[in-house]
Amino acid sequence: MSEQGIRLTVAALTRRVEEIFRRAGLTDLQARSVAEVIVAGERDACKSHGIYRIEGCLQTIAAGKVDPRAEPLLADDGSAVIRVNAKGAFSPAAFALGAPVLAERAKQLGLAALAINSCTHFSALWPEIEVLTEAGISAMAMCPSYSTVAPAGGSEPLLGTNPFAFGWPRASGQPYVFDFATSVAARGEIELHRRAGKALPEGWAMDAAGQPTTDPERALEGAMLPFGGHKGSAISTMIELLAGVMIGDMTSRDALDYLGTTSILPHHGELIIAFCPERFAAGRSGNPLDRAEILFEAIAGQGARLPSQRRFAAREKSLAEGIHLSADEARMLERLEQG
Amino acid sequence: MSEQGIRLTVAALTRRVEEIFRRAGLTDLQARSVAEVIVAGERDACKSHGIYRIEGCLQTIAAGKVDPRAEPLLADDGSAVIRVNAKGAFSPAAFALGAPVLAERAKQLGLAALAINSCTHFSALWPEIEVLTEAGISAMAMCPSYSTVAPAGGSEPLLGTNPFAFGWPRASGQPYVFDFATSVAARGEIELHRRAGKALPEGWAMDAAGQPTTDPERALEGAMLPFGGHKGSAISTMIELLAGVMIGDMTSRDALDYLGTTSILPHHGELIIAFCPERFAAGRSGNPLDRAEILFEAIAGQGARLPSQRRFAAREKSLAEGIHLSADEARMLERLEQG
Numbered sequence: 001m002s003e004q005g006i007r008l009t010v011a012a013l014t015r016r017v018e019e020i021f022r023r024a025g026l027t028d029l030q031a032r033s034v035a036e037v038i039v040a041g042e043r044d045a046c047k048s049h050g051i052y053r054i055e056g057c058l059q060t061i062a063a064g065k066v067d068p069r070a071e072p073l074l075a076d077d078g079s080a081v082i083r084v085n086a087k088g089a090f091s092p093a094a095f096a097l098g099a100p101v102l103a104e105r106a107k108q109l110g111l112a113a114l115a116i117n118s119c120t121h122f123s124a125l126w127p128e129i130e131v132l133t134e135a136g137i138s139a140m141a142m143c144p145s146y147s148t149v150a151p152a153g154g155s156e157p158l159l160g161t162n163p164f165a166f167g168w169p170r171a172s173g174q175p176y177v178f179d180f181a182t183s184v185a186a187r188g189e190i191e192l193h194r195r196a197g198k199a200l201p202e203g204w205a206m207d208a209a210g211q212p213t214t215d216p217e218r219a220l221e222g223a224m225l226p227f228g229g230h231k232g233s234a235i236s237t238m239i240e241l242l243a244g245v246m247i248g249d250m251t252s253r254d255a256l257d258y259l260g261t262t263s264i265l266p267h268h269g270e271l272i273i274a275f276c277p278e279r280f281a282a283g284r285s286g287n288p289l290d291r292a293e294i295l296f297e298a299i300a301g302q303g304a305r306l307p308s309q310r311r312f313a314a315r316e317k318s319l320a321e322g323i324h325l326s327a328d329e330a331r332m333l334e335r336l337e338q339g
Numbered sequence: 340m341s342e343q344g345i346r347l348t349v350a351a352l353t354r355r356v357e358e359i360f361r362r363a364g365l366t367d368l369q370a371r372s373v374a375e376v377i378v379a380g381e382r383d384a385c386k387s388h389g390i391y392r393i394e395g396c397l398q399t400i401a402a403g404k405v406d407p408r409a410e411p412l413l414a415d416d417g418s419a420v421i422r423v424n425a426k427g428a429f430s431p432a433a434f435a436l437g438a439p440v441l442a443e444r445a446k447q448l449g450l451a452a453l454a455i456n457s458c459t460h461f462s463a464l465w466p467e468i469e470v471l472t473e474a475g476i477s478a479m480a481m482c483p484s485y486s487t488v489a490p491a492g493g494s495e496p497l498l499g500t501n502p503f504a505f506g507w508p509r510a511s512g513q514p515y516v517f518d519f520a521t522s523v524a525a526r527g528e529i530e531l532h533r534r535a536g537k538a539l540p541e542g543w544a545m546d547a548a549g550q551p552t553t554d555p556e557r558a559l560e561g562a563m564l565p566f567g568g569h570k571g572s573a574i575s576t577m578i579e580l581l582a583g584v585m586i587g588d589m590t591s592r593d594a595l596d597y598l599g600t601t602s603i604l605p606h607h608g609e610l611i612i613a614f615c616p617e618r619f620a621a622g623r624s625g626n627p628l629d630r631a632e633i634l635f636e637a638i639a640g641q642g643a644r645l646p647s648q649r650r651f652a653a654r655e656k657s658l659a660e661g662i663h664l665s666a667d668e669a670r671m672l673e674r675l676e677q678g
Contacts, residue, residue, distance in 0.1 A: 080419045081449035081619060110420035111612070113450050115619060138585065140577075154643030158634075166577045176580070178573040228567025234517040234646055235574075237638070238479075238505045241515070245630045246477065246616045248623020253637065273450070273612070277585045280420060280454060284587020291584045295497075298592065299576070304493030307573055 006330045007322035013051075014039045020054060020336050024061055025068040026090075033092035037123045043323055045314035048188050049124045051329060054336055057090070057122060060265040066090060066120040072097050080105065080112045086119035091270060094119050095128050103135040106274035115247040116270040121145075125165035126179040126308065128272060133167040133175035138277055141165045141179075143270040144244045146256040149183045150223035152233035155210025157223040160252030160266070161187055162239040168292055169277070176296060178307035182236040183224045187262070190216050190224065243271035345669045346661035352390075353378045359393060359675050363400055364407040365429075372431035376462045382662055384653035387527050388463045390668060393675055396429070396461060399604040405429060405459035411436050419444065419451045425458035430609060433458050434467050437611075442474040445613035454586040455609040460484075464504035465518040465647065467611060472506040472514035477616055480504045480518075482609040483583045485595040488522045489562035491572035494549025496562040499591030499605070500526055501578040507631055508616070515635060517646035521575040522563045526601070529555050529563065582610035 008016075018035035026034065034057065041049030060066045067088035074097050075083040082101050086094035094116045105112035125141040132139040145160025165179035184204045193200050194216035205219030206212050213219055226232035244251040249269030250258060258267060277288040300306055318324075325333065347355070357374035365373065373396065380388030399405045406427035413436050414422040421440050425433035433455045444451035464480040471478040484499025504518035523543045532539050533555035544558030545551055552558055565571035583590040588608030589597060597606060616627040639645055657663075664672065 075622075079448045079618070080451065083622075109418045109448065111450060111452050112419065113614075113619075117623065138580070151638045151641070151643040154638065154641040156641045158637050158641070166573070168577075168580050176576075178570075178577075180570050180573070182570075227570050230646070231517075231519050231521075231566050231571070233643075234505070234519070237515075237634070238507075238517075240634055241477070241507050241631055242614065245627050245634065246614060246619045248620040248625060248627065251630075251634060253634075275452075275581065275585060279418070280452075280585045281587040283414075283422075284456065286587060288584050288587065291590075292580055295576070295579055295584065295590060295592075298497050299490045299493065302490070302493035302495045302497070304490040304572075307569070 003327045005324060005326040007324050009322050010039060010043055010318065013042065013323050016333060016337065017051065017054065020339070021057070023339055024058055026061075027069055027071065027093070029071070029096065030068060030089050030093040033096040034090050037092045037127045039323075040127045041124060042325075043315055043318040044311040045318075046124060046311060048186070051325070051333060053122055056265055058336070060120055060122075063264050065259060065264055065267060074098060074101065076101055080109050082112060082114045083117065084114065085117045088118055088120070088267075091116060091119035091121045092123060092127075095131075095270075095272075099128070099131050102272065102274050103132055103137050106137050106276045107279065110276050110279035112274050114272040114274070116272075117247060117249050118267070119269065120265050120267050121270060122265045124179055125163050126167070126177050126311075129165050129167035129177050129179065130175060132272070132274055133169040133177065136169050136276075136278075138168045138275040139166070139272055141270065141272045142239045142243045144240055144250065144252040144255060144266075144268045146259065146262055146266045147252045148187055148224050148262060149226055149236065150206065150210075151237065152226055152230040155206055155223060158253060159183075159226065159233070159236045159240060160255070161224070162236045162252065164235065164239060169289065170293070170296075171289060174308075174312045176292070176306060176308075180227075182226055182232050182239065184227045184232075185224065187224065190219050194220065243269060247271055342666045344663060344665040346663050348661050349378060349382055349657065352381065352662050352664075355672060355676065356390065356393065359678065360396070362678055363397055365400075366408055366410065366432070368410070368435065369407060369428050369432040372435040373429050376431045376466045378662075379466045380463060381664075382654055382657040383650040384657075385463060385650060387525070390664070390672060392461055395604055397675070399459055399461075402603050404598060404603055404606060413437060413440065415440055419448050421451060421453045422456065423453065424456045427457055427459070427606075430455060430458035430460045431462060431466075434470075434609075434611075438467070438470050441611065441613050442471055442476050445476050445615045446618065449615050449618035451613050453611040453613070455611075456586060456588050457606070458608065459604050459606050460609060461604045463518055464502050465506070465516050465650075468504050468506035468516050468518065469514060471611070471613055472508040472516065475508050475615075475617075477507045477614040478505070478611055480609065480611045481578045481582045483579055483589065483591040483594060483605075483607045485598065485601055485605045486591045487526055487563050487601060488565055488575065488591075489545065489549075490576065491565055491569040494545055494562060497592060498522075498565065498572070498575045498579060499594070500563070501575045501591065503574065503578060508628065509632070509635075510628060513647075513651045515631070515645060515647075519566075521565055521571050521578065523566045523571075524563065526563065529558050533559065582608060586610055
């Protein structure tokens with residue numbers, strides 16, 4: 001292998017990652033769905049959700065905190081709430097089972113929700129959102145994490161980095177989609193500052209005594225801050241309530257108590273809410289997908305970037321030229337394949 | 340009348356405000372529901388949504404931009420989406436009609452939405468959220484406004500101040516509820532700085548040339564900024580999509596084009612999403628309302644205030660001692676009564 005690294009098609013990389021997980025004992029559904037999500041991250045140059053994640057997944061299997069043989073179970077009572085009990089599996093397997101039923105129910109009732117329970121969660125939320133926008137559905141997704149963020153006005157870690165994502169389908173095939181942590185920064189960014197010996201920006205974190213800090217070591221011992229002050233803190237609390245308490249699953253504090261560490265992947269649930277734009281707009285004038293384009297043009301037309309554009313550009317490049325792995329990344333993959 | 344002002348019970352003030360609107364030509368349903376929402380604001384010491392709002396409502400009637408005789412129409416096809424066409428009425432009348440059906444449908448299906456169309460909107464969203472939490476329902480509410488906020492990375496007003504509210508029922512009767520503008524500040528706060536001749540805090544607004552400004556005059560000619568940078572901007576855009584485009588109603592830009600001014604109340608739609616916690620949690624361990632209390636205690640226990648606590652304290656005082664109006668406010672009320 002050259003020091004320039006290697007190029008692989010999306011399909012080829014997916015096969016290799018899937019095989020690693022199969023050898024680690026995952027069921028076919030788990031291995032395939034986990035590999036697809038990880039390769040989607042790598043394809044879109046979201047390095048923090050790409051093949052770098054494989055080791056974390058394997059460590060969580062080794063720690064016995066995920067069940068590689070679990071078969072998620074779908075429960076559908078015909079209401080607006082679809083449930084998938086992941087039974088300890090990785091979340092992408094549960095989502096793969098529930099997503100088609102969710103999209104169908106949203107088209108039937110206008111609105112539906114998918115509650116995923118008892119899963120191990122490591123992925124970004126946009127891969128799930130994009131499965132739904134692909135089916136013409138608009139969706140919100142949210143989940144707790146583990147307690148690392150202090151509520152606004154407090155100083156003790158309680159909330160998680162609690163991601164929130166939303167998507168809207170577009171005829172172009174590249175949906176309007178955003179996906180962000182409700183903390184000022186992702187925990188991984190603080191870790192990266194620590195490794196690089198760099199100070200944090202102001203306003204990211206406080207130390208164990210509740211004082212503002214720019215020292216990443218002290219920040220990791222203390223608490224991160226929510227984005228947008230009390231407003232972001234409120235949204236993060238809403239996520240604990242809806243995607244933790246309401247669906248009868250762990251809050252970020254429960255997840256931390258269960259695992260006893262933030263060094264393996266969190267175990268909790270997830271909530272996805274799906275909207276059928278055509279059903280909502282029925283009987284009103286104007287096609288909702290066409291009208292949304294006017295809004296997007298007014299945003300992009302003033303030089304404001306739509307979310308995920310950088311990711312879509314990376315995706316186009318990966319699809320055209322293959323996914324590039326550095327020599328180090330290619331060696332990591334080979335090492336994991338030799339398991 | 341003494342210069343100390345007057346005290347009125349909630350019921351007495353509601354009757355007086357209702358009568359003002361009846362004399363202004365509103366139907367019984369509109370007069371009652373508008374008065375209840377305005378008095379709720381005054382009762383909770385939310386001065387910007389209290390009796391101060393009466394004149395704005397009357398001006399909007401005089402401008403012919405709201406229909407005082409409109410009878411909102413409920414459409415229910417048995418799906419998860421309940422619709423009320425306000426037919427140009429004030430929004431509280433439409434909500435009053437739709438709320439019981441929404442709560443019932445959420446209990447039946449687990450999840451339901453109320454799409455209100457073609458209303459004039461002036462109220463905070465928490466009065467609506469609290470009607471639902473009172474019925475044991477958790478809810479989100481959102482609506483566009485009119486274009487006064489630039490998307491993150493842009494410089495032209497496009498988004499509205501687009502409020503977002505959420506509530507969760509509590510046995511104490513005081514729900515967990517938040518309600519905030521997705522702009523850094525409400526437009527009224529910039530106006531108050533202008534009147535007081537005070538500079539704005541940094542980061543609230545930009546001038547017409549797209550440069551940051553702390554001058555309230557220039558800010559009003561330019562654009563406000565979303566809260567929380569690109570994250571708040573994304574949430575505000577989501578509100579334009581879901582509560583404007585998706586429900587077949589005006590975006591903030593449409594509303595400004597329709598009215599031609601921000602000096603009368605905006606005309607658009609509203610979206611409320613209702614969740615039944617018992618239905619979502621069914622079959623899982625733990626009662627969701629009890630589990631939520633553990634979260635609230637962990638927030639309050641570290642000295643972080645839950646949202647709306649100041650408002651609830653003002654409410655308790657108003658209910659015990661009556662609502663206090665200053666001499667100026669009492670005179671304003673009398674003037675409006677002589678209309």
